Amino acid sequence: MNGFPVHRRVRSMTSAIQLRGVTKRFLTPSGGVYTALRDLNMTVEPGEFCAVVGPTGCGKSTTLGLISGLEPPSEGEVDVFGKPVHGIADGIGYVFQTDAVFPWKTVLENVAAGPRYHGVAHREARNRAKEWIARVGLAGFEDRYPYQLSGGMRKRVALAQSLINGPRILLMDEPFSALDVQTRALMENELLNLWSASSASVVFVTHDLEEAISLSDRVFVITAGPGTVKSNYKVDLPRPRNVAEIRFQPHFIEIYEEIWKDLRDEVLVSYERQKRGAA
Amino acid sequence: MNVRSAAQLRVAAPAVQEQGARVVDLAGRRRRELRRRQLTVYGLRLAVAVVILGGWELGSRAGVIDKFFWSQPSDIAATLWRWASQGTDLGPLYEQVLVTMEETVGGFIVGSILGVIFGVVLGRNRLLADVLSPYIKGANAIPRVVVGALLSVSLGLDIKAKIATASILVFFVVFFNAFQGVREVERSLIANARILGADNRRLTTEIIIPSALSWIVASLHTSFGLALVGAVVGELFGATEGVGELIYLSKNLFDTAGVLAGMGLLAAMALVAEALITALENRLIRWRPSATFDERRI
Numbered sequence: 210m211n212g213f214p215v216h217r218r219v220r221s222m223t224s225a226i227q228l229r230g231v232t233k234r235f236l237t238p239s240g241g242v243y244t245a246l247r248d249l250n251m252t253v254e255p256g257e258f259c260a261v262v263g264p265t266g267c268g269k270s271t272t273l274g275l276i277s278g279l280e281p282p283s284e285g286e287v288d289v290f291g292k293p294v295h296g297i298a299d300g301i302g303y304v305f306q307t308d309a310v311f312p313w314k315t316v317l318e319n320v321a322a323g324p325r326y327h328g329v330a331h332r333e334a335r336n337r338a339k340e341w342i343a344r345v346g347l348a349g350f351e352d353r354y355p356y357q358l359s360g361g362m363r364k365r366v367a368l369a370q371s372l373i374n375g376p377r378i379l380l381m382d383e384p385f386s387a388l389d390v391q392t393r394a395l396m397e398n399e400l401l402n403l404w405s406a407s408s409a410s411v412v413f414v415t416h417d418l419e420e421a422i423s424l425s426d427r428v429f430v431i432t433a434g435p436g437t438v439k440s441n442y443k444v445d446l447p448r449p450r451n452v453a454e455i456r457f458q459p460h461f462i463e464i465y466e467e468i469w470k471d472l473r474d475e476v477l478v479s480y481e482r483q484k485r486g487a488a
Numbered sequence: 489m490n491v492r493s494a495a496q497l498r499v500a501a502p503a504v505q506e507q508g509a510r511v512v513d514l515a516g517r518r519r520r521e522l523r524r525r526q527l528t529v530y531g532l533r534l535a536v537a538v539v540i541l542g543g544w545e546l547g548s549r550a551g552v553i554d555k556f557f558w559s560q561p562s563d564i565a566a567t568l569w570r571w572a573s574q575g576t577d578l579g580p581l582y583e584q585v586l587v588t589m590e591e592t593v594g595g596f597i598v599g600s601i602l603g604v605i606f607g608v609v610l611g612r613n614r615l616l617a618d619v620l621s622p623y624i625k626g627a628n629a630i631p632r633v634v635v636g637a638l639l640s641v642s643l644g645l646d647i648k649a650k651i652a653t654a655s656i657l658v659f660f661v662v663f664f665n666a667f668q669g670v671r672e673v674e675r676s677l678i679a680n681a682r683i684l685g686a687d688n689r690r691l692t693t694e695i696i697i698p699s700a701l702s703w704i705v706a707s708l709h710t711s712f713g714l715a716l717v718g719a720v721v722g723e724l725f726g727a728t729e730g731v732g733e734l735i736y737l738s739k740n741l742f743d744t745a746g747v748l749a750g751m752g753l754l755a756a757m758a759l760v761a762e763a764l765i766t767a768l769e770n771r772l773i774r775w776r777p778s779a780t781f782d783e784r785r786i
Contacts, residue, residue: 311680
């Protein structure tokens with residue numbers, strides 16, 4: 210199990226995700242125009258695990274909104290598996306930063322929601338949900354409501370809820386940022402296990418460079434807003450990885466230093482702006 | 489809540505044998521404390537009733553309170569007993585209570601259903617909401633009980649007019665709550681449901697309505713009282729039976745004990761309904777942490 214399964218590395222004809230010259234503007238409540246992304250280009254290959262890092266407010270989450278079809282771009286094109294995105298496409302999973310599991314559904318109903326929305330029969334959906342609940346380590350918690358679970362357990366529910374639909378693309382928006390450090394490392398390893406058993410491409414948004422490198426095959430650095438891709442780095446660390454330990458490897462530190470040089474400038478720009486904004 | 493945490497403590501006990509006895513002891517003490525508190529509450533409630541009713545009775549017997557205008561608890565109890573044992577001027581007492589209950593529950597159900605439907609539809613459709621909002625606000629500003637006068641003429645003296653009056657009162661309260669509830673649905677929950685493949689119908693029934701339900705159910709507590717008001721006002725505008733009519737007749741005979749006995753009946757009906765609504769609420773909103781229930785329980 211060293212290195213990647215071959216099919217991940219083969220460059221197929223169509224990329225999983227392609228953003229070409231994408232600009233996204235929003236109207237501010239005061240009537241002004243806010244440009245979140247400007248002329249952003251990004252390509253993600255099938256089965257690739259990509260991380261997107263950048264300073265706060267650089268439009269990382271906006272990028273995920275565009276790929277998922279929740280938001281249309283103001284300019285430019287977004288393709289998913291070679292097809293332009295119009296509205297929400299099938300085969301997309303999205304794990305949100307905030308808790309987005311449904312508080313009035315039990316764990317089982319939450320996980321079964323996806324198949325049920327796709328017209329799978331009730332019993333069949335429940336059986337599949339039970340399988341996924343066991344796979345994310347929540348067997349025995351099927352009848353609990355989200356408020357009865359810890360933050361880490363709710364994230365497991367969110368993961369199962371997304372993965373049960375068998376997404377070809379999994380979008381993750383700082384999913385573990387609210388977790389404590391130990392739970393976070395556990396969840397990161399769990400995620401890598403689940404991902405390696407699937408063939409999904411992942412776009413993982415985070416502000417934590419360490420997390421980005423330890424998880425991904427490729428790291429995109431986004432500039433301080435309006436966001437555009439400043440650079441992208443290949444992370445050629447061997448898999449399977451143990452997230453808790455990989456950060457001590459010399460090669461990890463090399464990669465970290467290289468990317469940090471790029472990222473630091475953007476963080477500083479963003480920080481200066483915030484200071485000025487606050488003053 | 490507390491009973492459950494006591495149970496959890498007991499489950500934890502066998503794990504550590506040495507501390508086991510102490511933990512069980514603690515849990516037992518906690519339960520005893522709870523029971524004692526409950527008894528204290530019941531005792532004090534009884535004391536409040538004794539002080540108020542006793543003071544009233546003594547006051548009117550001593551001549552401080554004018555018995556003709558304000559009656560006294562013993563007369564009210566006697567009137568209730570007479571109604572119950574010999575029937576009222578309108579017929580058996582239970583029939584009057586049932587009629588008023590029927591009107592109230594009918595108005596409550598019709599008004600709530602219409603309120604939820606309009607609230608959800610307008611909450612989901614911004615254009616419709618913007619177009620209709622001045623009319624709804626205007627209608628809401630009218631003292632709506634007077635509509636009862638109109639309805640008693642146009643719908644006649646039977647149950648329809650009362651149900652209509654009650655449902656108009658209920659409608660606005662439930663409508664505004666449902667509307668607000670729909671507007672306040674967490675954006676990320678909607679986004680999540682859409683990503684998972686929910687169509688518009690599923691979005692409404694599985695995300696928006698459950699999310700708005702805590703708002704809606706909260707409004708049901710207030711609106712049942714309003715339904716009762718609507719039914720009684722409807723009866724006052726013209727009826728042949730019902731508790732409201734009973735009160736109206738007693739008033740015409742200067743029988744203040746009868747008026748107060750009718751009010752007592754209405755209060756009892758409202759309390760029973762309140763208990764039923766709380767039970768419904770606990771069933772519908774099981775998914776909320778019970779702490780909120782504790783805070784809200786009086």
